[in-house]
Amino acid sequence: MKDVYITRIATFLPNKPIDNDQMEEKLGIINGKNSKARRIVLRNNQIKTRYYAIDDDGNITHNNAQLTKEAIERLCDESFTTKDIAILSCGTSSPDQILPSHAAMVHGFLKNGNLEINSPSGACCSGMNALKYGYMAIKAGEAPNAVCTGSERTSTWMKSEIFENEVEHLKELEDNPILAFNKEFLRWMLSDGAAAVLLESEPKGAALKIEWMEGYSYAYEMETCMYAGGDKLENGHLKPWSEYPAEEWGKRSLFAMKQDVKLLGENILVKGVDSLKLAMKKHKITTEDFDYYLPHISSYYFKEQLYGELKKQGVEIPWEKWFMNLSKVGNVGAASIFIMLEELVASGKLQTGDKILLHVPESARFSYAYAYLTVC
Template structure:
């Protein structure tokens, strides 16, 4: 157990941001050789949101964070630490977290980015939790997942361009003087030997972009990624439950990474979950990587799918390969 004391860390407020522009399957069918029917049946995605050219990851993160602060009933001056999970940071450096810190007018608190692809938000939650448990300094922490994936999508590659969208989601984590509520357990994992199944091979230091050569685009072996996704999400979900002694039947709401409807259906089958307990919003947003889980959590709360006292299981999978699961007793 991460925090055996009388203290717990809860989700105090959530926020989300979606760019205004929507891109439909039919519009994509005018750009590449695909169809609404193919995309719906293979992925479950119907629309995704695409940021404006001038709209940066930091702008989306800032909006999501403003809403999370409002919903938490806190001021920027209450925040002691900010972590942004992203694979599409505004710049190589400084971190997007420092840009969001400035935008929000936070105090001179620690700010850094964390990169674990689609598992990034749950990795950041785990890091924030560890810091909050270890130190009295961190009472209220902003954890944000934000992506402008449209900038690293190859819009001529039909096997990937139909999958992704832009968004940001944010959570304010707060320490409370109550035992065993909020984040109960968190498990993380990674397997670097399968990194090339899903990656952006260019644009980094190993193969820099020069002029129009080596543009940084997502490359993926979809079939292999699919198989790994189901296997590792099932395992990490079972691991987090077995470490806490909670039965899968006791879980009230499961929020999986929103990558593909069929991956989620396969997970439901493997974990023998009741489908009505699994929250899915990917039809309207697509795969938004690090923003996926906070965005889905935000929507699930808005729709009244999660209530105080509920057991909530978050499960993620992403490039790296990485995976993560977080068990929460909602407060």
């Protein structure tokens, strides 16, 4: 089995950063009233700026596949071009369409010749699953390199017009036309962007060796928490959009991203630390065995709580090992972990031999992904 190294990382964040006061201007006001939930969510998540693929005139500047293509091109130069890519593995929570696959659409924009593609579906873990596919392919000697990506373009999923039909329907029913907090919660959390990493079997200059990767799912015991393209019923089951008549799609905002906030708060950290302990036990490491801990969290609201849960379950990680950049770039879902890692590498803090632990949760139905890296 071959060793696998991250030899390059690149990111692409579209347009200029958007501060908290500009968000509703970009995404639109629902029912003619400023959101009350916005202030609550922003106070808790402590995100200061994020990025949208929307220009100053409200025009869409990039779709998801185009964001990903931009990140990949920034990964390349004269010594490694897009034509040298052997495997293209692209993860996202927000593909531009149901079919063709996300990686196929990215490949279409690259126009770089024949190669193998892979499109893991899911939410935040899809970026890590894209990475694991490339990791396993190179480790098995099946390919000389792989470009693995995580990306999101969720801003258009959160624009006010997505919810207008539902609000109008509520007015007709003479109900209070205010969106449920579960639907509005994610509106003020998510950001657009993409990141790409190059995997190779030999380090070329500074590199990060992937020692191992692990993934865990709790879907066998947990109901759906975050979803899009369906509606959650009172019994906890998810009814897909394809089982609703077309006229109901807008009335129920079926294609908006939604979060069961209560289920999230009760379980995301408990299961996250449980799965972390499983990974650490399997690979016989302790919190003493890594120098940097990169947890992807959706909100700084969870930072202190995560620390508390780690301590409660006996795997306390000192604050000096934590590294995050959520407040500057927002929650970019599948891309967040790579954007964090790129900033850490660029910071100049890393020294040869340092160990890095990546920790990515996915609240969709509670999945978790891990990677353990060594600085070369």
